[in-house]
Amino acid sequence: MRIGVFICHCGSNIGGTVDCAKVAALAATFPDVVYATDPMYTCAEPGQAAIEEAIKNYQLDGVVVASCSPRMHEPTFRRTVERAGLNRYMFEMANIREHVSWIGKDIEANTNKAAELVKMAVAKLRNNKALHAASFDVNKKVLVIGGGVAGIQAALDCAEGGIPVVLVEREATIGGKMAKLDKTFPTVDCSACILGPKMVDVAQSPNITTYAYSEIESISGYVGNFTVTIRKKTTYVDWSKCTGCGACTEKCPSKKTPDAFNEVTGLTTAITIAFPQAIPKKAVINAQHCKKLLTGKCGVCAKTCPTGAINYEMKDELVTETVGAIVAATGYDLVDWTQYEQYGGGRYPDVITSLQYERLLSASGPTGGHIVRPSDGKEPKNVVFIQCVGSRDRSIGRPYCSGFCCMYTAKQAVLTKDHMPDSQSYVFYMDIRANGKLYDEFQRRAVEEYGTEYIRGRVSKIYPDGKGHLIVKGADTLLGQAVEVEADLVVLAVGVEAAKGAARLAEKLRISYDSYGFFMESHVKLKPVETNTAGVYLAGVCQGVKDIPASVAQGSAAAAKVLSLFSKDKLQSDPQISQVDIKRCIACGKCVQTCPFGAIELFDFRGQQKARVIETVCQGCGLCTATCPQGAIQLAHFTDNQILAEVDALCQC
Amino acid sequence: MSIVYYPGCSAAGTSSDYEKSTQAVCDALGMSFTPLPDWNCCGSTPAHATSTELSAALSVRNLDIAAKMGAEKVATPCPSCLSNLRLAKKRMEKPEFRARVDELLDEASSAELPQTYSVMQLIYEKYGSEFVAHRVQRPLKGLKVACYYGCLMSRPADIMADFGHPENPQVMESLLRACGAEVVEFPLKTECCGASHGIPERQLTANLSGKILETAQNMGIDALVAACPLCQMNLDLRQKQAGKAMGKEFALPVFYYTQMMGMAFGIKLSALGLNKLVVSPEPVLKKWQAALKEGVCE
Numbered sequence: 001m002r003i004g005v006f007i008c009h010c011g012s013n014i015g016g017t018v019d020c021a022k023v024a025a026l027a028a029t030f031p032d033v034v035y036a037t038d039p040m041y042t043c044a045e046p047g048q049a050a051i052e053e054a055i056k057n058y059q060l061d062g063v064v065v066a067s068c069s070p071r072m073h074e075p076t077f078r079r080t081v082e083r084a085g086l087n088r089y090m091f092e093m094a095n096i097r098e099h100v101s102w103i104g105k106d107i108e109a110n111t112n113k114a115a116e117l118v119k120m121a122v123a124k125l126r127n128n129k130a131l132h133a134a135s136f137d138v139n140k141k142v143l144v145i146g147g148g149v150a151g152i153q154a155a156l157d158c159a160e161g162g163i164p165v166v167l168v169e170r171e172a173t174i175g176g177k178m179a180k181l182d183k184t185f186p187t188v189d190c191s192a193c194i195l196g197p198k199m200v201d202v203a204q205s206p207n208i209t210t211y212a213y214s215e216i217e218s219i220s221g222y223v224g225n226f227t228v229t230i231r232k233k234t235t236y237v238d239w240s241k242c243t244g245c246g247a248c249t250e251k252c253p254s255k256k257t258p259d260a261f262n263e264v265t266g267l268t269t270a271i272t273i274a275f276p277q278a279i280p281k282k283a284v285i286n287a288q289h290c291k292k293l294l295t296g297k298c299g300v301c302a303k304t305c306p307t308g309a310i311n312y313e314m315k316d317e318l319v320t321e322t323v324g325a326i327v328a329a330t331g332y333d334l335v336d337w338t339q340y341e342q343y344g345g346g347r348y349p350d351v352i353t354s355l356q357y358e359r360l361l362s363a364s365g366p367t368g369g370h371i372v373r374p375s376d377g378k379e380p381k382n383v384v385f386i387q388c389v390g391s392r393d394r395s396i397g398r399p400y401c402s403g404f405c406c407m408y409t410a411k412q413a414v415l416t417k418d419h420m421p422d423s424q425s426y427v428f429y430m431d432i433r434a435n436g437k438l439y440d441e442f443q444r445r446a447v448e449e450y451g452t453e454y455i456r457g458r459v460s461k462i463y464p465d466g467k468g469h470l471i472v473k474g475a476d477t478l479l480g481q482a483v484e485v486e487a488d489l490v491v492l493a494v495g496v497e498a499a500k501g502a503a504r505l506a507e508k509l510r511i512s513y514d515s516y517g518f519f520m521e522s523h524v525k526l527k528p529v530e531t532n533t534a535g536v537y538l539a540g541v542c543q544g545v546k547d548i549p550a551s552v553a554q555g556s557a558a559a560a561k562v563l564s565l566f567s568k569d570k571l572q573s574d575p576q577i578s579q580v581d582i583k584r585c586i587a588c589g590k591c592v593q594t595c596p597f598g599a600i601e602l603f604d605f606r607g608q609q610k611a612r613v614i615e616t617v618c619q620g621c622g623l624c625t626a627t628c629p630q631g632a633i634q635l636a637h638f639t640d641n642q643i644l645a646e647v648d649a650l651c652q653c
Numbered sequence: 654m655s656i657v658y659y660p661g662c663s664a665a666g667t668s669s670d671y672e673k674s675t676q677a678v679c680d681a682l683g684m685s686f687t688p689l690p691d692w693n694c695c696g697s698t699p700a701h702a703t704s705t706e707l708s709a710a711l712s713v714r715n716l717d718i719a720a721k722m723g724a725e726k727v728a729t730p731c732p733s734c735l736s737n738l739r740l741a742k743k744r745m746e747k748p749e750f751r752a753r754v755d756e757l758l759d760e761a762s763s764a765e766l767p768q769t770y771s772v773m774q775l776i777y778e779k780y781g782s783e784f785v786a787h788r789v790q791r792p793l794k795g796l797k798v799a800c801y802y803g804c805l806m807s808r809p810a811d812i813m814a815d816f817g818h819p820e821n822p823q824v825m826e827s828l829l830r831a832c833g834a835e836v837v838e839f840p841l842k843t844e845c846c847g848a849s850h851g852i853p854e855r856q857l858t859a860n861l862s863g864k865i866l867e868t869a870q871n872m873g874i875d876a877l878v879a880a881c882p883l884c885q886m887n888l889d890l891r892q893k894q895a896g897k898a899m900g901k902e903f904a905l906p907v908f909y910y911t912q913m914m915g916m917a918f919g920i921k922l923s924a925l926g927l928n929k930l931v932v933s934p935e936p937v938l939k940k941w942q943a944a945l946k947e948g949v950c951e
């Protein structure tokens with residue numbers, strides 16, 4: 001075998017603490033190495049050209065590059081050797097940046113370690129074989145999970161690109177949080193007016209099938225060929241008959257049902273349509289409050305419904321869809337702020353959340369857009385906003401910034417003055433994060449034009465003074481003194497956390513999530529839309545806090561990823577998968593049990609049971625190879641021989 | 654050897670009524686303590702304001718005597734002593750700190766120091782509100798009260814983690830409800846009364862205690878119930894000063910929780926030190942006795 005070795009300086013990243021020329025000189029002495037050099041930037045165009053040249057000039061049949069992490073450039077260099085006519089698996093990479101130069105300062109020790117890693121890579125390469133990818137068909141249909149603004153945007157862009165979309169939303173209507181907002185910063189335009197048309201487009205698009213009031217039951221398969229089971233939760237209303245006329249909601253006698261869409265700022269009926277612009281505009285019965293379902297007596301809605309859509313016997317239904325790609329867009333929920341006992345722990349009716357306040361501001365909310373105190377229905381005069389409740393607070397395990405609360409608090413202060421010119425708003429803040437386009441200007445307007453009093457400091461206590469007011473007690477850290485504000489209404493800018501059940505969904509999707517439940521992108525900077533599972537993409541707050549413009553942008557970005565994936569008719573499967581040597585297999589079935597992807601099955605081979613790997617399902621994790629007591633399973637490109645050759649090389653150093 | 658009792662300096666002076674009633678209530682419940690011989694002041698605010706080591710040395714000396722007696726736990730009625738004793742034990746986990754304290758003590762202190770608990774927590778954990786209710790002979794009928802813990806009983810959160818939510822403890826409420834009182838949720842139950850600033854900065858304490866009294870009075874209660882000698886003094890003895898600071902006149906009796914429990918247990922009022930309260934408890938006692946009588950007629 002004729003091997004060429006390239007020891008990259010990566011500018012001074014590696015060259016600064018590794019003697020690259022020396023490593024190259026040492027590499028030249030390793031078995032089968034016929035050429036070794038130390039370029040400045042191997043990944044740059046001249047660097048890659050030099051590899052191609054060397055392959056031709058020295059008739060190389062394998063290449064080792066010692067540089068950065070394979071996660072960064074392995075695909076790059078595989079393409080390079082391929083262009084020069086080699087099989088892409090006749091290439092090995094040694095990571096001498098993240099594993100050597102960035103973590104050690106001792107040049108001599110670094111140089112020795114780099115040489116050892118290169119020696120291992122050479123030893124492995126000597127055992128490599130050309131591998132060939134099989135190709136398979138792509139099912140050009142996409143699943144979008146979550147119908148907030150991010151999911152809606154992803155669905156619309158895919159549909160526009162001619163791709164059939166399956167949109168699964170857990171609530172009765174799509175729209176997510178944005179549907180609950182009154183107006184939106186920084187332009188203060190009506191949320192429903194800008195989101196509504198997009199929701200209608202979803203309903204009217206021939207390419208989009210929406211399953212509302214539904215959740216993902218299970219997902220199997222792989223990029224290009226996922227099979228998804230969707231649980232359509234019981235609505236007790238046959239949606240194929242329901243016209244959304246609303247007659248049932250007018251007649252339902254159970255009028256004390258907490259209104260979830262209005263963030264329980266108001267009451268509704270047991271049978272509801274979330275809001276007038278709901279998509280789909282269909283009724284759902286809340287089983288916890290329906291007299292008929294609870295006691296067997298009532299049935300008013302069934303009698304009222306002109307189309308006979310009510311069905312008290314209805315059960316959950318499972319449907320199966322097959323898709324080639326998935327966009328997760330499950331958004332967020334608010335932190336449970338009632339753990340703040342110093343703010344009353346939820347006992348004071350006039351301490352409410354920012355999202356509840358949006359519903360009070362909204363003309364379609366429970367009060368028709370009049371701001372009133374929940375306790376006595378009176379208009380408040382002093383409104384106090386407290387930012388960072390459940391954000392940037394290590395004591396409750398929420399150290400991160402929720403990103404958009406500074407801005408929506410400024411918006412809510414502005415709207416408060418618009419609604420009630422005689423009112424006075426106060427905002428307790430830690431510092432103001434207004435770093436978007438037009439954001440700082442907007443926040444300044446809240447102060448300068450709307451006379452909002454901004455007080456820099458934390459609130460230590462909210463308590464009723466016994467005379468109908470709430471006393472908000474805190475520190476003014478700019479003046480260095482304690483302050484007390486007499487409030488009629490207190491609005492908490494409650495922090496954001498991942499949507500309920502996000503972790504469970506991530507496990508079904510086989511994607512990673514962080515300790516707060518946010519889904520992990522493939523690379524924080526360079527792959528913010530991809531996940532580490534091929535064919536699964538992210539959009540909106542499920543990946544990390546972001547406001548509406550950023551959520552929409554990521555929705556479109558996810559759609560672009562899907563469209564580019566679907567631009568190919570066939571995908572190449574990764575040949576780095578397991579293979580069973582049936583001569584050794586004793587059909588013990590251990591691998592079948594171990595494989596987390598269900599990629600191994602037992603089959604009948606001339607009257608004998610044997611295991612075999614389903615090529616398209618295997619993810620190449622290697623668990624089975626370590627499990628098999630017979631050593632009958634080998635993972636291509638990571639065979640026992642290849643790994644032992646590396647170990648041998650290391651032991652000889 | 655089980656629980657060793659550390660009274661704290663106030664018990665021997667300004668809060669002898671707290672001490673008396675604590676003993677009476679514990680006796681009635683059958684909770685026995687071994688007295689700590691030759692105890693000394695925990696150092697209170699002056700010590701820890703001067704030096705952490707000095708404060709710890711004073712506390713550790715007490716814990717060390719208890720340890721040598723084989724005590725499992727130390728009990729104290731006073732939240733400030735509680736806080737100093739607990740903090741000292743925690744700080745002694747650090748070897749360098751322990752070395753400095755041992756140097757001040759002129760000898761190596763016991764490797765294992767016992768943990769300190771408030772008498773209130775011990776009553777609650779050992780007997781629970783059900784047993785307490787069982788023990789009640791003259792329920793606190795017709796009395797509407799609010800519980801005031803002061804800022805130290807439940808904090809700092811990490812060293813008082815076994816006392817419920819630091820901002821909203823519920824132990825005293827449970828005990829008094831078990832005694833038959835109507836207990837309102839007092840939002841300022843853990844706010845600071847001004848503590849020892851009553852001496853160097855009288856106005857500050859008057860303002861802070863004034864806020865507490867004003868809110869309590871607005872809630873229409875008959876009495877405020879305290880658990881700390883210093884808080885009780887600021888709210889009771891200094892009630893006039895606090896009233897002046899608020900431009901109000903207060904007349905709110907401030908009991909120790911042990912006095913209230915003692916009343917409910919049918920202990921003689923003279924054994925509870927009620928005569929030491931500055932704001933007269935008379936109206937409360939009258940209301941209670943009237944309610945009890947009414948109950949008898951029923």
Ligand SMILES: Cc1cc2nc3c(=O)[nH]c(=O)nc-3n(C[C@H](O)[C@H](O)[C@H](O)COP(=O)(O)OP(=O)(O)OC[C@H]3O[C@@H](n4cnc5c(N)ncnc54)[C@H](O)[C@@H]3O)c2cc1C
Pocket residue numbers: 145146147148149150151168169170171174175176177178181183184185186214215216329330331332333354355358404408411499500501502505539540541542546547548549551
């Ligand atoms: C009080 C308040 C005011 C705000 N004001 C503004 C503003 O003025 N301007 C601005 O730019 N931003 C504002 N925001 C931020 C804005 O709400 C978000 O940026 C935006 O809603 C994010 O959209 P999303 O689609 O990622 O998430 P979401 O709106 O949360 O949508 C996620 C959707 O997924 C669904 N879902 C969740 N889990 C599942 C599951 N397992 N299966 C199926 N479906 C699921 C949810 O039901 C929901 O419909 C505000 C936020 C708050 C709290």
Ligand code: SF4
Pocket residue numbers: 387388391392400401402403404405406407430431432433493495
């Ligand atoms: S956006 Fe502002 S209010 Fe929200 S957590 Fe960050 S700093 Fe706090």
Ligand code: SF4
Pocket residue numbers: 577578594595596597598599600613617618619620621622623624625635
């Ligand atoms: S390597 Fe083995 S265990 Fe892993 S996915 Fe493939 S067959 Fe399953």
